[in-house]
Amino acid sequence: MKSGSSxxxxxxxxxxxxxxxxxxxxxxAALMGFSEDxxxxxxxxxxxxxxxxxxxxNQLNNxxxxxxxxxxxxxxxVVKVIDDGTGVRNAPHAPDIDRKMHGDEDPRGMGMFLxxxxxxxxEWHQGPPGKSFVRLVIRLDKESx
Amino acid sequence: MQVTTKVSERTAAAASGGAVTILAxxxxxxxxxxxxxxxxYHGLNGGATKILLDFTGVxxxxxxxxxxxxQMLLEAGKSGTQSVGIFGLSPHFQKVFTMxxxxxxxxxxxxxxxxxxxx
Numbered sequence: 001m002k003s004g005s006s007x008x009x010x011x012x013x014x015x016x017x018x019x020x021x022x023x024x025x026x027x028x029a030a031l032m033g034f035s036e037d038x039x040x041x042x043x044x045x046x047x048x049x050x051x052x053x054x055x056x057x058n059q060l061n062n063x064x065x066x067x068x069x070x071x072x073x074x075x076x077x078v079v080k081v082i083d084d085g086t087g088v089r090n091a092p093h094a095p096d097i098d099r100k101m102h103g104d105e106d107p108r109g110m111g112m113f114l115x116x117x118x119x120x121x122x123e124w125h126q127g128p129p130g131k132s133f134v135r136l137v138i139r140l141d142k143e144s145x
Numbered sequence: 146m147q148v149t150t151k152v153s154e155r156t157a158a159a160a161s162g163g164a165v166t167i168l169a170x171x172x173x174x175x176x177x178x179x180x181x182x183x184x185x186y187h188g189l190n191g192g193a194t195k196i197l198l199d200f201t202g203v204x205x206x207x208x209x210x211x212x213x214x215x216q217m218l219l220e221a222g223k224s225g226t227q228s229v230g231i232f233g234l235s236p237h238f239q240k241v242f243t244m245x246x247x248x249x250x251x252x253x254x255x256x257x258x259x260x261x262x263x264x
Contacts, residue, residue, distance in 0.1 A: 012146075014146050015146065015147050015175065015176060015177070016146030016147035016148065016175075016177075017146060018207075019205065037236070037237065040235070040237035041237070044207075044237070044241060047205075047207055048207065048208055051207060051208070051209070095245050095246065096246075097215075097245060097246030097247065097249055097250065098246075098249075100215050100219070101215070101218065101219050101222060101250055102219075103219060106212075107212035107213075107215040107216050107219070108208065108209060108212040109208075109212075110208040110211060110212070110245055111207075111208045113244075113245075114208055114241065114244070114245075117244055
């Protein structure tokens with residue numbers, strides 16, 4: 001695959017469609033030569049980013065879509081997930097399983113933590129509608145680590 | 146548009162004696178799985194004290210699905226009599242479950258034979 005290739009996908013704001021972006025990201029990562037375990041990491045991170053965009057960014061509004069832009073360079077795959085929300089204000093925090101198990105913390109709310117833990121770079125950008133996005137990066141040079 | 150979760154129940158013998166109830170999941174585990182998973186758990190015989198969750202047939206798990214598993218573990222913990230183990234997760238989801246700390250409250254095993262040996 002040529003470096004600098006780009007693929008764009010638009011998802012309806014309906015849960016379940018995150019799997020379309022997940023499959024696309026997996027296919028591109030495989031073409032670039034990422035290992036199976038790194039592809040699995042990417043799939044979960046992309047799925048969680050799309051779920052956040054569908055649920056929180058676009059509030060499950062069928063009139064809005066989630067944009068997913070996948071771009072390659074020689075050694076990295078960048079995935080941008082764009083929604084119409086105002087962006088994420090809080091930094092991801094590690095889930096506290098003890099608090100969850102005692103009912104002191106919502107069992108949900110692990111998506112951002114998983115995204116950050118599973119890719120090499122994750123950053124959330126706030127912006128006007130259609131300009132808020134999360135940017136994920138996985139790098140081939142991490143393969144040997 | 147979410148894929149539904151199928152849950153089947155069976156019983157097996159634990160290596161230490163006694164019965165183990167196995168809840169086997171198939172399909173996706175997501176926010177749409179709540180009724181299927183918690184419904185199956187709530188429908189268990191009150192005497193079920195050793196429970197194993199079989200993920201062998203699961204293709205996709207997201208954080209909302211993991212939250213449902215945590216909800217079940219929370220309820221099992223509150224019962225004071227139930228222990229829950231897990232088997233059949235892919236290496237990736239074993240890693241994810243460990244990252245969020247589920248292994249602290251549910252022993253994770255590679256397969257059914259290993260899980261029954263430990264039960």
